[in-house]
Amino acid sequence: MSIQFQDRTANNLLVLTIILMSANLYTIFFVAPMVPEQTWAQKIFYIHVPIAWTGFLSYFIVMVAGILFLLKKDPFWDRLGLAAAEIGTLFIVLVLITGPIWATPIWGRPWVWEPRLTTTLILFLIYVGYFMLRKFGGHPERVARYAAVLGIMAFIDVPLIFYSVKFWAPQFQLHPQVEMGQQPDGIFYPFLFSMITFTILNILMLRIRVRILNFHHQIITNNV
Amino acid sequence: MFTILLKKELFVEFRNKEVVLSMLAFGVAVLLIFSFSLSGDPKINHEMAPGLFWTLVILSSSLGLHRLFGQEKDFDAFASLIAAPIDRGTLYLAKWVSGIMFLTVTEFLIIMPFFLFLGLSLPITILPGIGIVLLGNLGIVAVGVIVSGLAMRAKMSAVLLPVLLFPLITPLLIACVKATIGWYHVLPFSQWQFWLLIMATYVVIFSLAGYIFFDHITEE
Numbered sequence: 278m279s280i281q282f283q284d285r286t287a288n289n290l291l292v293l294t295i296i297l298m299s300a301n302l303y304t305i306f307f308v309a310p311m312v313p314e315q316t317w318a319q320k321i322f323y324i325h326v327p328i329a330w331t332g333f334l335s336y337f338i339v340m341v342a343g344i345l346f347l348l349k350k351d352p353f354w355d356r357l358g359l360a361a362a363e364i365g366t367l368f369i370v371l372v373l374i375t376g377p378i379w380a381t382p383i384w385g386r387p388w389v390w391e392p393r394l395t396t397t398l399i400l401f402l403i404y405v406g407y408f409m410l411r412k413f414g415g416h417p418e419r420v421a422r423y424a425a426v427l428g429i430m431a432f433i434d435v436p437l438i439f440y441s442v443k444f445w446a447p448q449f450q451l452h453p454q455v456e457m458g459q460q461p462d463g464i465f466y467p468f469l470f471s472m473i474t475f476t477i478l479n480i481l482m483l484r485i486r487v488r489i490l491n492f493h494h495q496i497i498t499n500n501v
Numbered sequence: 502m503f504t505i506l507l508k509k510e511l512f513v514e515f516r517n518k519e520v521v522l523s524m525l526a527f528g529v530a531v532l533l534i535f536s537f538s539l540s541g542d543p544k545i546n547h548e549m550a551p552g553l554f555w556t557l558v559i560l561s562s563s564l565g566l567h568r569l570f571g572q573e574k575d576f577d578a579f580a581s582l583i584a585a586p587i588d589r590g591t592l593y594l595a596k597w598v599s600g601i602m603f604l605t606v607t608e609f610l611i612i613m614p615f616f617l618f619l620g621l622s623l624p625i626t627i628l629p630g631i632g633i634v635l636l637g638n639l640g641i642v643a644v645g646v647i648v649s650g651l652a653m654r655a656k657m658s659a660v661l662l663p664v665l666l667f668p669l670i671t672p673l674l675i676a677c678v679k680a681t682i683g684w685y686h687v688l689p690f691s692q693w694q695f696w697l698l699i700m701a702t703y704v705v706i707f708s709l710a711g712y713i714f715f716d717h718i719t720e721e
Contacts, residue, residue, distance in 0.1 A: 410651060430714075434672065441699055
């Protein structure tokens, strides 16, 4: 069995992502209006919110892949779960970096125990354990099952973490409660465009990573 | 079958007292650290008591949960156990109930030194506190048995268990501390009943998850 390295869909997606991302950055910096009380700090929200969305979307994919792996025992779902976990964690780390960058000038300090930020941090810590389990869990087939269970448990813990942190310290409910649908078009459309762009980037990264994991699997099982 | 499995867990523990003794010894050591690292002012200790108590419980329980599968792992008996025609969900239930018993016994033994060393006054009513502690134990062990099962055969199981357990039980810890504050500081029930709801939800979700997933965790 030979490995098919060429992936035209991924190549097309890559070109599309480069075009969209360039347009996205141009829109954020030169088209979207300044918010008077926040000035440049607000610009990070066009990046921060979409990467948070893609991070949580990836963790949702980990959960779905975990359920399907436990039901069907097809290793593809394990590889999809691992790829989504890696990409999700990358985005979640970026959320944890961009959040404090915005918070420092606006709230006057980089970190407060705000529910969304705290939920993100706790999820990140759960996924640190997830990767440790992947690394040190023992036999690969067993680790795949363990990782699927942990991926499901991590996601069902999210609403409980969010609501417990929300009511734990009401004084920290500082996160902007904005309805994007009620924002002026000048803010709403660039924001929506950024969300779509990062979602496509996420799909592209997921596709490439799953292919790499498939190759890796083929090589270690000597099917090449 | 559940009764037989539970009896087995209790009998093994009664014989070597491994889980309870390890939790108790570790708990007293942590309590000593608390006593010397805090100001020694009973007023401040009174304010911090609920948080300190649950910190103590969670740190100690991580040690006990690690030993929950210790016997099976050390003597390679787990393969024999799961080879028996036993529903894995029942196996989880037996581990869960026995774990709750061990944790409750440890808490019962450690609660007096806790009040004594930190110079705390005894609460006016005891029963609601017992209820909160039991509900907290149900949640801690519900997740703890799953995590212990996941970490059991890993290379760094002693490290992996707390790394997995602590973030997963964050919502339960918050709810336990808040409910205990409400009870210990005699706040109106309406101010802390919400936290009991969070605890109960957590217990239901994760005990069901454990019952369902234990089959996949224990599969060879």
